[in-house]
Amino acid sequence: MLDEIARLDPVKIRTLFDTGGEYRRARSGGDFAVDFHAGLRRARETGPVHEGTVEQVLGLPHPAPVAGRAKPAAVFSAFGYDTVNAVFRDPETYSSEAMQSTFDTFGRNILGMGGAEHSRHRAVVQPSFNRNMMQWWADRWITGITGTLLDRIESRGSADLNVEFCALLPLLTITGSFGIGMDDTLRLRELIEQMIGATVERDDRIAAAAAAGEILGPVIADRRTAPRDDLISKLLRDTIRDEDGTRRGLTDAEILAFARLILTAGSGTTWRQLAITLWALLNAPDQLDAVRRDRSLVRNAIEESLRWEVTDPTFFRTATRDAELGGVAIPAGRGSRSASPPPTTTRNAGTTPNGSTCTGRCARTCRSPAARTSASACTSRAPR
Numbered sequence: 001m002l003d004e005i006a007r008l009d010p011v012k013i014r015t016l017f018d019t020g021g022e023y024r025r026a027r028s029g030g031d032f033a034v035d036f037h038a039g040l041r042r043a044r045e046t047g048p049v050h051e052g053t054v055e056q057v058l059g060l061p062h063p064a065p066v067a068g069r070a071k072p073a074a075v076f077s078a079f080g081y082d083t084v085n086a087v088f089r090d091p092e093t094y095s096s097e098a099m100q101s102t103f104d105t106f107g108r109n110i111l112g113m114g115g116a117e118h119s120r121h122r123a124v125v126q127p128s129f130n131r132n133m134m135q136w137w138a139d140r141w142i143t144g145i146t147g148t149l150l151d152r153i154e155s156r157g158s159a160d161l162n163v164e165f166c167a168l169l170p171l172l173t174i175t176g177s178f179g180i181g182m183d184d185t186l187r188l189r190e191l192i193e194q195m196i197g198a199t200v201e202r203d204d205r206i207a208a209a210a211a212a213g214e215i216l217g218p219v220i221a222d223r224r225t226a227p228r229d230d231l232i233s234k235l236l237r238d239t240i241r242d243e244d245g246t247r248r249g250l251t252d253a254e255i256l257a258f259a260r261l262i263l264t265a266g267s268g269t270t271w272r273q274l275a276i277t278l279w280a281l282l283n284a285p286d287q288l289d290a291v292r293r294d295r296s297l298v299r300n301a302i303e304e305s306l307r308w309e310v311t312d313p314t315f316f317r318t319a320t321r322d323a324e325l326g327g328v329a330i331p332a333g334r335g336s337r338s339a340s341p342p343p344t345t346t347r348n349a350g351t352t353p354n355g356s357t358c359t360g361r362c363a364r365t366c367r368s369p370a371a372r373t374s375a376s377a378c379t380s381r382a383p384r
């Protein structure tokens, strides 16, 4: 494993994962250095719902929309735990359809599905991410990768933990669980950046999704004939219950859409949240010592980091009917079931070190053992 990891191109790793670097800034169109908590607090204090995108409400720069991206006619942003929770808990009124147009190049996937369809598809992947599968993830990938990455930096005395550790642990875990060879690992992450980059044109996003399919396709074909103890083989073994109650295996297109989503969710969010958790602990030595002394505190530390500073503070929903949210009238979005841009979208934000969260809550429902188990594995050898 050490030799294999040593083959990864360090310049490419830094390019892809350095949050202050030009590559990331160009793709996200935002700035990781901006502290938006004061803005969030102001927004919450002046009302739970504001018209406009989160960036507009907070007065932050926002990338110009690129061709093919959904451009809703009216956008409202919800702030504060109760209001955001009310949106997430009412999928009938606030549908996830908006997520489908955001991630449409993945192929039809659960992020943009609602109701029974969402439940049927979610039931396929859920078992692989349940708490009782954490040991499976840890034994096969997380513990070994954590040890190897820390071995590489321990003797040096200092390291860029974000790039050399936090970025690689989730990426190698998730690509390892897909049976993707080390040679394709960074290429896949690069393609994911292309698929989701806020400033990337639609044609380029489609091309990147196709290129990712070319890497994943042969793995899917191989596992169909020779299953292994990995995630693709599990997805191929599981069955989905169709609307009429019959059970069937997933098609290659469905596996591919799941694979693109899980690779994206598993290698980006977890990287940033791991770095946030480590940053918080390293800057509070008493807390780090407490976690070292009593491993049962690790879980709380991870949950608290999700509440304190989330990696992805905005998510989208489309109003399916006229509604009232936090005293503000939200007009129904017409044609929200089509692939056309949803006219009325609600964005949700509300994270603050001192107050309520939105995606923190949502991330807890995300069932991401890799996120929690990775963070847990690394705190056992967190650098001093």
Ligand code: HEM
Binding pocket: 096, 099, 110, 111, 112, 122, 125, 174, 261, 262, 265, 266, 267, 269, 270, 273, 274, 310, 311, 312, 315, 316, 359, 362, 363, 366, 367, 368, 369, 370, 371
């Ligand atoms: C700390 C790390 C993570 C955070 C903060 C996070 C956050 C989220 C959030 C907020 C959602 C809900 C989006 C919405 O409803 O609009 C979500 C969905 C999802 N995430 Fe994560 N996630 C993390 C790690 C992971 C990992 C490691 C995986 C898989 C390996 C994963 C797989 C998924 C999947 C499959 C969904 C769609 C679930 C559904 O629609 O039912 N996530 N994640």
